[in-house]
Amino acid sequence: MDRLLQIIGFGPAALGLFIAADRERQLPALLSLGIDVHERSPSVAQWDCLAYDIQANSPIQDFLQGIRPDGAFAECLRQSEVRDWLQDPSRILQLESISAFLRQLAQVVIAVCADHPATSVTFGRRVDAVQASDSGFICQGNWGRSFSRYLVLACGARGRPLQLTCADLRQTVERHWPTPLCSDGVLRGQADAQLRDAVGQGRQILVLGGSHSAFSTVEYLLRRLGSELAPRSLHVLCRKRPGLWQVPGTPASQLLPDDVVDTVSGEVNRFRGLRGKARQTLLEVESGRQPAVVLHVGEPDLEPWRLAAPLLINATGYEPRMPELRDSLGQPMALDTWQDNHRKHPLTHELTSNGQPIRGLFGTGLGFADQQGATIEVGVNFFHGRCANNILKAVL
């Protein structure tokens, strides 16, 4: 059956569309349009977005603030644990708790869809390719194909392969670390045994990267392996010292040249700064309170590490996870990007190719950041930010 809208991915960003529609009291209108949500994970029970054993980089209010208290998701807000969160919305929680809460929101969406025969969320359905046509988009996979007038890409991102521009460095890594660990798996607890073995054998650990993921990885390793780590056994290699999140109103005299003050909230480095335990870990390392950790700031040089063969963890960031996109002539369609994120047209909010909006094609979530002045808004604005509202306005 043809639908008005298809959404690829049913992660937090896709949930944000339903939450925004409920907030605007337009959820029934949205559901009656006919929506096909394609989610590649096998079932809602295996839905594990954000299930990392680390602190969130944003307060819980960023997840709760956009949910209408008397709307479709009200039951989720009424649980005693969530009522506690609402009492102290500035709290920073473990992402595993947030992930479990988001899974409940996903279950609500599935339940409300059941009352609207034209709308469905299908698990175990990976979209491999998208073909644009004059009247819409065809999504395809090994399950078949389906057509809609509008398409929202909400496929998230995956760990970026190491980007080594220097040929010597690339060769060194390919030869000595053909399969580095990825911070994503480490933070999901999938590499604990391997890490313990390595540390038990006296091997050092190298973390490459300077993002929230990198310092969350260091915090995770200190927490999990703390007493097993020898002094100077965990090395962090980052190109430049990461910026720190700071409260609104931080005096200009305390800002560093690269710090960005968010025009909406007044926070410093709102979208890219280290917060919570990741921030605290960096400060502890810099002040010598974490003797196991050594921080190396500058262009990474792995040559000196070759002989010692430490375990390498790639925490250099994420890249958008995209199905293959083709235009109406069947040619590959390249989306415009800016600072690793897909660009949106400032007026129509559609994704663009060669500077032109692609009619009916939207993106939300990781990899599809909104731009506010010089600020790239990533990660924390799906539920209450403008992105979901802009998409709804276009399709409703």
Ligand SMILES: Cc1cc2nc3c(=O)[nH]c(=O)nc-3n(C[C@H](O)[C@H](O)[C@H](O)COP(=O)(O)OP(=O)(O)OC[C@H]3O[C@@H](n4cnc5c(N)ncnc54)[C@H](O)[C@@H]3O)c2cc1C
């Ligand atoms: C270590 C770490 C910590 C983070 N901490 C925070 C935080 O504290 N706060 C915050 O707001 N954000 C945080 N983020 C960013 C976070 O990942 C996003 O906020 C959120 O998960 C993004 O949601 P999303 O829906 O865009 O992507 P994802 O969570 O990646 O979800 C995408 C969904 O699309 C599905 N999918 C992908 N491709 C296809 C396809 N081809 N066909 C069908 N389905 C597909 C996936 O299975 C998945 O369910 C963190 C990220 C990382 C890596």
